[in-house]
Amino acid sequence: MPRLFGTDGVRGLANRDLTAGLALSLAQASAAVLTQGRRARLRLAEGRRPVAVLARDPRISGEFISAAVAAGLASSGVDVLDAGVIPTPAAAFLISDIGADFGVMISASHNAAPDNGIKIFAFGGTKLPDDVEDRIEEHLAGPNLTPIGGDVGRIRRFADAEDRYVVHLLSTLPNRLDGIHVVLDCAHGAAAGVSPQVFTDAGARLTVIGADPDGLNINDGVGSTHLDNLAAAVLASGADIGIAHDGDADRCLAVDRDGNIVDGDQIMAILAVSMAERGVLKDRTLVATVMSNLGLRKAMAANDIRMIETKVGDRYVLEALNEHDLSLGGEQSGHVIMTKFATTGDGILTGLHLVAEMARTGKTLAELASVMTVYPQILVNVRGVDHHALGHDDTIASAVLAAEAELGETGRVLLRPSGTEPMVRVMVEAADQATADRLAHTLAGVVRECLAL
Structure with missing residues (x-):
């Protein structure tokens, strides 16, 4: 069972x-x-x-x-x-x-x-x-x-x-958000009441979308999994940044004023560098999962920030944060955990601190996000295979070694078995999209041939 x-x-x-x-x-x-x-x-x-x-x-x-x-x-x-x-x-x-x-x-x-x-x-x-x-x-x-x-x-x-939660969120901010125009997408979800209030109280100028929940429209074409409407609203209103939550507001993704997506890895990079500069990043260490982009690892190394990797899932990030008494971690999907202020991912808290860094530095979101170069990444799900045998097949191991040798320092390969179904996830990062696509599909073919049920 x-x-x-x-x-x-x-x-x-x-x-x-x-x-x-x-x-x-x-x-x-x-x-x-x-x-x-x-x-x-x-x-x-x-x-x-x-x-x-x-x-x-x-x-x-x-x-x-x-x-x-x-x-x-x-x-x-x-x-x-x-x-x-x-x-x-x-x-x-x-x-x-x-x-x-x-x-x-x-x-x-x-x-x-x-x-x-x-x-x-x-x-x-x-x-x-x-x-x-x-x-x-x-x-x-x-x-x-x-x-x-x-x-x-x-x-x-x-x-x-x-009210208790709003007061708490405002108390965490290092500075106000005055002068920043934010488009806020609440995903017709749980953030619809709280998030607009707290951003307004913190001084931001707001345009709000996705804040009319009717019980049936949650996440329906809006929120952190549907960023097109947010990007369009940012461009139409001339806003400085767009912030998107998901249905229960434990995620935060963003778009810059040109409509470009800023994902959880980039948000973590911005916050980690800021916290390190201000002396509040414990042990100058960030916790992220194995799926985080290679660009995040390189950005942290360039800023003398150590990274600890965990399995995929915010619960594993939190376990590592608690085990090592650290202050910041998260996932590419936008679950970001700031342990001084929260015990779980908090999309509103994350968005507030991201906008606060724009206000503190006077930089645009694109300028802040440039601390990290995002490497092209492709994920291929290979279904109907014996995922339990993944680590025991010499042909697959040789194919992975060959791909890693071709990529060198310019990319990364990760093969990960599903925990719930007969499937292997093949992830490849490379300096260019064509190389990532080619190697990912080649490895997926090897996995399919070697582990077919």
């Missing part, structure tokens, strides 16, 4: 894969697992119940899933503070800010409206480690907590949730 939890919670087609019954059971199992231990004993001594923060993005299915989660938690003796529609990083912040025992975010991030997901955060607003997720999954078979009378949980509105 496949594992219920994926790389970022439990996700699926709402009301088919992710049902109200599953949401209720997950909430009950989470309550049973996450309300034990030392904090539970302290609560009992103080005569109080455990507390959980509950939030969601605006997709329509979030309404019934959130209701099911609230019922599961309250029936297990957990007091629920319902924050309503707020970004995922806001939920994580609030768990830490009020000292809640844990929290639940209902969102499928950048996915289309029919999907949804359940993300569970531990005490402190951190993502759950794999072993705790496994314990919750095992506990789905019961037994549940079944308090009665005055021991059942209460469900209350978290009335000042948004």
Whole structure:
């Protein structure tokens, strides 16, 4: 049986894969697992119940899933503070800010409206480690907590949730954003209420798109996975920068005033160099995944900044940040984690600090992004192959060595097995697109021939 939890919670087609019954059971199992231990004993001594923060993005299915989660938690003796529609990083912040025992975010991030997901955060607003997720999954078979009378949980509105988050975001800024014209794309998602407010409060002049969620239009042609409309809006309005979030606002991508995309790698490069200059980049080290562009590695080396590489997934970036007590990391997709201010990727926080660097230096986004040369990169997915055998085939290993020898210092090769299906991902970076395309498809052909099922 496949594992219920994926790389970022439990996700699926709402009301088919992710049902109200599953949401209720997950909430009950989470309550049973996450309300034990030392904090539970302290609560009992103080005569109080455990507390959980509950939030969601605006997709329509979030309404019934959130209701099911609230019922599961309250029936297990957990007091629920319902924050309503707020970004995922806001939920994580609030768990830490009020000292809640844990929290639940209902969102499928950048996915289309029919999907949804359940993300569970531990005490402190951190993502759950794999072993705790496994314990919750095992506990789905019961037994549940079944308090009665005055021991059942209460469900209350978290009335000042948004205000707390806005105040927090503004408090992180090294300087105001006065004089910068920003086009903000909120993906018809959870950022629609918070992001325009905080950018305005920070002094930016705003043009806002994608900020009219109706429950069905989240990520629909807008947001960080659809940047064409943002680029067009920047050009039409003569803005200095465009900022795009995804549905739950844990990502940030940007476009410059000429409509050119500035991805997560470039954003990390800008922030890392700025933080190093200001003496706030811990150990002059950046954490990124193996999929980050070769140009990021070269830019960091040129600026005497060390890089630590992790597996793909923001949870692995966060693990490395915590393990080494570092301050900045992220992914090419726009998940950027600034550990002084957040326990997870925060697209609004990232966007604010990117624009703040423009205001601090007086430079355009293109000038800031020029710290890094983006190498052409191609990713080919080879499906229907024995991905488990990838590291044991001599023919593939020889083909990779030959490609690496041809590229030398001007490129990079990465073959990565899928963790969930019979597929191998072939990634090649090179000094020019033609070379990257040729080598990637050649290697994909070798993988297909050697590992065909």
